[in-house]
Amino acid sequence: AQKVTQAQTEISVVEKEDVTLDCVYETRDTTYYLFWYKQPPSGELVFLIRRNSFDEQNEISGRYSWNFQKSTSSFNFTITASQVVDSAVYFCALRRDDYKLSFGAGTTVTVRA
Amino acid sequence: EAGVVQSPRYKIIEKKQPVAFWCNPISGHNTLYWYRQNLGQGPELLIRYENEEAVDDSQLPKDRFSAERLKGVDSTLKIQPAELGDSAVYLCASSSYSTGAGGELFFGEGSRLTVL
Numbered sequence: 001a002q003k004v005t006q007a008q009t010e011i012s013v014v015e016k017e018d019v020t021l022d023c024v025y026e027t028r029d030t031t032y033y034l035f036w037y038k039q040p041p042s043g044e045l046v047f048l049i050r051r052n053s054f055d056e057q058n059e060i061s062g063r064y065s066w067n068f069q070k071s072t073s074s075f076n077f078t079i080t081a082s083q084v085v086d087s088a089v090y091f092c093a094l095r096r097d098d099y100k101l102s103f104g105a106g107t108t109v110t111v112r113a
Numbered sequence: 114e115a116g117v118v119q120s121p122r123y124k125i126i127e128k129k130q131p132v133a134f135w136c137n138p139i140s141g142h143n144t145l146y147w148y149r150q151n152l153g154q155g156p157e158l159l160i161r162y163e164n165e166e167a168v169d170d171s172q173l174p175k176d177r178f179s180a181e182r183l184k185g186v187d188s189t190l191k192i193q194p195a196e197l198g199d200s201a202v203y204l205c206a207s208s209s210y211s212t213g214a215g216g217e218l219f220f221g222e223g224s225r226l227t228v229l
Contacts, residue, residue: 037220044116044220106154
């Protein structure tokens with residue numbers, strides 16, 4: 001069985017603060033893929049990043065960065081210098097090689113001006 | 114390029130009534146998914162199509178839910194009869210089979226169902 005846990009239900013920060021979203025996953029597969037999606041109020045899930053289980057390199061894209069650590073089964077996401085437009089629900093997801101995709105419960109991020 | 118299109122965006126019905134949702138995936142995407150998202154939770158897969166074949170419908174409550182993807186393009190998800198617990202957002206997503214399991218899914222804006 002596979003499971004994704006996002007322990008933080010809600011995070012509220014003031015604009016320009018950094019915010020880190022935690023994601024812990026469970027799987028017995030050796031090949032798997034990890035994703036982060038953003039869901040703004042409009043409802044559409046927007047793809048942010050994908051990582052496969054063999055690539056533990058951290059990645060930075062603008063104000064976004066991701067830290068993947070297989071040793072702790074974590075795939076954390078940091079927004080640096082947050083902006084009001086970052087307010088959304090963020091989902092971590094785990095996908096097996098058989099295409100089964102499991103989402104976490106999501107973390108609601110509110111950035112106050 | 115047009116994204117995944119879903120309709121209707123919102124639907125309010127009384128219990129025991131039927132309801133249908135429509136999805137048009139991104140052009141060229143072989144794989145189509147229907148997800149259900151309950152309030153405060155992540156999406157859960159209902160059914161996955163590869164072209165017109167349903168390759169994973171293990172999570173679809175077949176007593177009241179049905180889906181079809183004629184000609185391997187558009188898809189329809191139907192609920193008949195609807196129950197109070199079916200109130201949720203129904204999300205359609207598509208992906209290109211060629212990218213394999215590591216390819217990202219592109220989601221539509223969803224159809225929000227309220228059953229009274």
